[in-house]
Amino acid sequence: MKTKIVLLPLDERPCNYLFPQKxxxxxxIDIVLPEKLGDKKIPAGLKEIDSFLTKECKDATGLVISLDTLLYGGLVPSRIHNETEDKLKERLHILKDIRKANPKLIIYAFNIIMRCPSYSSSDEEPDYYEEYGREIHEIGAAMHKSHLGMENTLPLDEIIEKVPEKYLNDYISRRKVNKALNLASLELVKENIVxxxxxxxxxxxxYxxxxxxxxxxxxxxxxNCLEDKVLMYPGADEVELTLISRMINTLKGRKPKIYLKYATEAAKSIIPLYEGNMLSGTLKYHVLSAGCQLTEAYEMADIIMAVTAPAGNMEEAINQPSKYPEYYAERNIAEMFDFIKDRLSEGKIVTIADNAYANGGDLQIVRFLNANNLLMEVDGYAGWNTSANTVGTAIAEAVDAYHFGTTERHQNFLGLRYIEDLGFCSMIRQKVVERLPEYGMNYFDVRDKEGKISELVKAELEEFIKNELSSISNNLKILKLIMPWRRMFEVDIDVKYIK
Structure with missing residues (x-):
């Protein structure tokens, strides 16, 4: 009999809606999803969500639920809604009803702290963030530093004057409501609902x-002494993979041991781009959150995770290869791969958290894997978006291999990671962006999910497979490619690996 896990994703993007099933x-293992969610700033239907949860959780073994989707209809809607605190707290009662109807259900939830980007863009924020986003971020940073007795470059009063009062009040009031719901979710844990x-x-x-x-x-x-049940750490779009990993580990009564192999020990103390914590501490949280355990001895490990992060400031993937010694001198890639090859020969599960750069993988890594015919010998690879997104995905791949082996679905997903993280994110995205003006388009608007741009991206990725993944190019096929939010940041690809 199949184990049924109900999943309410963070939103409809492939990383949240499709990756867990892929x-x-x-x-x-059966993972049950809602048939439909929202569309970027358009929230999912809350009544439909309630009906889905009520119906599917009655006979389920586990539930992994995004409280942002339950409350607001998705991640982006959580940043632009106008709901009251009281009304949102009422929506949390559905979890109590679900628990009452199925007392044995394992419920893992996540509820994201609302972000405050340091740049001005309304793509995923309120409309006024297009003009005042950077200033709103600077106000928050100055306020935080003031609380800590630290000096800021510009006086707080001077920065506040740059943002119209009505916009700042709207932003702060929404943050206040969202934080109240973050705190309310702790009560669900205290009451053993979650x-x-x-x-x-x-x-x-x-700051x-x-x-x-x-x-x-x-x-x-x-x-409230909840440190063992409530974990807070950098991340977002990988959390569903992390919590399903934890669910499977829990159901199977196992806690895989993970050994971390850094390309440079200095990487432990860096703060990755788009994150506020040192890497070593964040990695510990990700391992714990996935229901795994760190080990200091690789001989005792079930899983080896290679970490490619630099010795200093992290750069964007489109700037590679880096000119800074934190990348080319401090990282010992040769030693790391010598270690990986020995562990593979011993039959260890090996996964690569390629967080050398932000928003794309390290081409040096894939070229070494390709040259040594190791692309499909490793059990996991990820190198997308933030370091946290990458780390969580790499751990999930390893957990899947640990329990189920390198199945056909697993190899399809691994092939997808090379094509998306290295091909699209690191190489093809920027190349296509530079051509968008030819078609009267821009980064945030390519008009169609399936159209000229998706065709162009697919053609470029097929060239990438031929040139950069040559050792498996005859085995790797792109079956479908669309632009899910009609912009250039993400892509939805179906990949088939044929042995």
């Missing part, structure tokens, strides 16, 4: 509004 759907909760820090910085919220929520976690 990786974890097996003969004995078994475990993750509070991810989405696109976070060391600012999001960091202030993190501080206050962390205080509440500590005050």
């Amino acid at each position: 990786l974890f759907l097996h003969d004995d 078994d475990a909760l993750v509070v991810p820090q989405d696109d976070s910085c060391k 600012g509004y999001a960091a202030i919220d993190q501080r206050d929520i962390r205080k509440a976690i500590i005050k």
Whole structure:
């Protein structure tokens, strides 16, 4: 009989809606999703969500649920809604009803701390963020530093004058409501309605509004002695993979041991781009959140995770190869791969968290794997978006291989990671963006999900497979490619690996 896991995703993007099934759907594991969610700023239907949860959770073994989708209809809607705190708190009662109807259900939830980007763009934020986003971020950072007795480059009063009062009030009031719901979700854990909760820090910085919220929520976690049940760390779009990993580990009664192999020990103390915490601490949270355990001895490990992060400041993938010694001198890639090859020969599960750069993988890594015919010998690879997104995905791939082996679905997902993370994110995205003016388009608007741009991206990726993945190019096929949010940031690809 199949184990049924109900999933309410963070939104309809492939990383949230499709990745969990692509990786974890097996003969004995069924992952059930809503038929439809929202569309970027258009929220999912809340009545439809309630009906879905009520129906599917009655006979399920587990539930992984995004509280942002339950409350607001999705991630982006959580940043632009106008709901009251009281009305949103009422929506949390559905979890109590679900628990009452199925007392044995394992419920893992996550509720993201609202981000405050350091740039001006209304693509995923309120309309006024297009003009005042950077200033709103700077106000938060200055306020936080003032609380800590630190000096800021510009006086707080001077920065506040740059943002119209009505916009700043709207932003702050929404943050206040969202934080209240973050805190309310802790009560669900205290009451044993939710078994475990993750509070991810989405696109976070060391100082600012999001960091202030993190501080206050962390205080509440500590005050209520919930440190073992509520984990807060950088991440967002990988959390579903992490919590399904935890669910499977829990159901199978296993806690895989993971050994971390850094390309440079100095990487442990860096703060990755779009994150506010040191890498070593974040990695510990990700391992724990996935229901795994760190080990200091590789001989004792079930899983080896290679970490490619640099020795200093992280750069964007489109700037590679880096000119800085933190990348080419401090990282010992040769030694790391010598270690990987030996562990593979011993039959260890090996996964690569390629967080050398942000928003794309390290081409040096894939070229070494390709030259040594190791692309499909490793059990996992990820190198997309933030370091946290990458780390969580790489761990999930390893957990899948640990329990189910390198199945056909697993290899399809691994092939997808090379094509998307290295091909699209690191190489093809920027190349196509430069051509968009020819078609009267821009980064945030390519008009259609399936059209000229999706065709162009697919053709470029097929060239990437031929040139950069030559050792498996005859085995790897792109079956479908669309632009799900009609912009250039993400892509939806179906990949088939044929042995």
